[in-house]
Amino acid sequence: MRIRELLEVLQGKVLVENHGLDEEIPLGGAADLMSDVLAFATEGTVLMTGLTNPQVVRTAEMAGINVIVFVRDKKPPPETIELARDSGMTLVSTAYTMYEACGRLYAAGLPGRGRIKIENGSW
Amino acid sequence: MVDQEITKVQELIYTTKVEAVMAPDVIVVSPSMSMTQVKELMRKRRIAGAPVADGDKVLGMLGTTEVMTAMEAGKMDSVASENMVTDVKIVSKDAYLVEVINLLGREGFPRLPVEDQDGKLVGILTTGTVIKALLHQMEISYQQREAERLQRYRASHIFQDIISDDTSLVLRYIVDDKDFANAGKASSMIKKSLQRVGVLPSIVRRVAVAVYEAEMNLVIHTDVGGEIIVDIRRERVHISAVDHGPGIEDLEQVLRPGYSTAPEWIRDMGFGAGMGLSNIKRCADTMKILSTRGGGTRLDIIFLLNQDSPG
16 A cells, blocks of 8 residues: 555545655554564555554564554654654654554455464564 | 755756756647547546647647637547647756746746757657656655765774784763753764764664763763763674772672662653663673662663674
């Protein structure tokens, strides 16, 4: 799915633009737990989250994520915006809840990771 | 970003010649064609207008407006030369785009015939052909920029340039305790450095995730901060996160997924779910943790560079 299409589906607003709207997003994922993000995200995943602190941007950067969507119309603080600008992250905000944002994207054809087998642990 | 691209367009307008942005295969209307034939030609070839030419000499221009006018007047049987617009502006293929761009558009001509030095019709210029060509060139320049970025001096040369039995590059990063504003900065720098050294992207990602978890541990749990040391060799990256904090009370428990001693406010930030060490273990090829109560903690993680095993 292209970023442009994602914006339409979520009726989203771009807060920080670091990627062309025609760039492809291969997968979607959602989490408020940063360790979860680090565990499931693969290169290029779009992250839906309700957290807006700068660590979300850092975490996404480490996980190879390019686009973060803040759900429920949450506005990130200036530090988060600034860090996103510096680290090349694209930020989007949508008024939909986490559940609905994910549901709409999934219904529009954006896949997730499927079932994840975690080794070395039971979480 | 947007500002840059506008400058790029302006630059292109000044440096691009008409020849590069015109459509080279001109569809021409002969002066004796009937307006019905012209209409059919325009419909079939999906064009909105064409020059009327006798051989290579342009006599006038015909567009949808002229066809509509003829249609309204019931003059579809009349010939092209009677209906064409004779106020024609012909441009040279060697002119720069900046010289001709203002002739086009709402206020100017819908299309401009292009001729060579000998006055021969060689192309046609419309806002459409200009936009298409500019977009194409912007894409090329973007690709060139990307290629240049990738070909920038690769620090990986250090392993070929420096002569030794085994070269190693050691990077040190200081991590401050409870400094959330900067937490993750070291990991970010490590990620960029490994990219520059030429480590495979899939491995860089695993290292980034592991080192970020380790850095967050230093920030959250140590009370004194610590140090991250990255030792890069040709065949492996060895990362140590060292602190002189309170140490870990029960090592076995800490390694169990879901176990966490993080305070509530840390959890509110999305951390402290007790997954850090499991995440590190999952990403690394080897993980070793040493800790003594009151004597600090040392975490060693190793990534092999010649393969791409876990993750």
